[in-house]
Amino acid sequence: MNYKDLQIWKIANELVIDIHKMTTNEIPKFEMFETGCQIRRSIKSVKSNIVEGYGRRKYKQELLHFLIIAIASTDETLDHLETLFQTKSFKDEEKYERLHKRLEELGRKLNSFIKAVEKHHRSDK
DSSP states (O other): OOGGGOHHHHHHHHHHHHHHHHHHHSSOHHHHTTHHHHHHHHHHHHHHHHHHHHHTTTSHHHHHHHHHHHHHHHHHHHHHHHHHHHTTSSOOHHHHHHHHHHHHHHHHHHHHHHHHHHHHOOOOO
């Protein structure tokens, strides 16, 4: 098994692709370099922290540290998405709702994964 088998990574990966496409094709040019850049960075951070945490999975506290950062980045991504929609820079309400629900789902699954690690993980430290 590797990190690509994790459901949280699969969801994060899909969101990276969808948010990248949204910010390069569906928002005004000036937003591509402001909020668009920030939302791309925050969703990529989610995926990267899942990967880095998985790579350090031998040590419970390090795995948890990176998963907690992934949750924070998920929250940041939600905030950027909401800002784009509220300012009408992103106008596709259906797509907004879909992305928002998937980000909330990812946050719930990250929380569940953290609880499972806290309860069942055995590590060297």
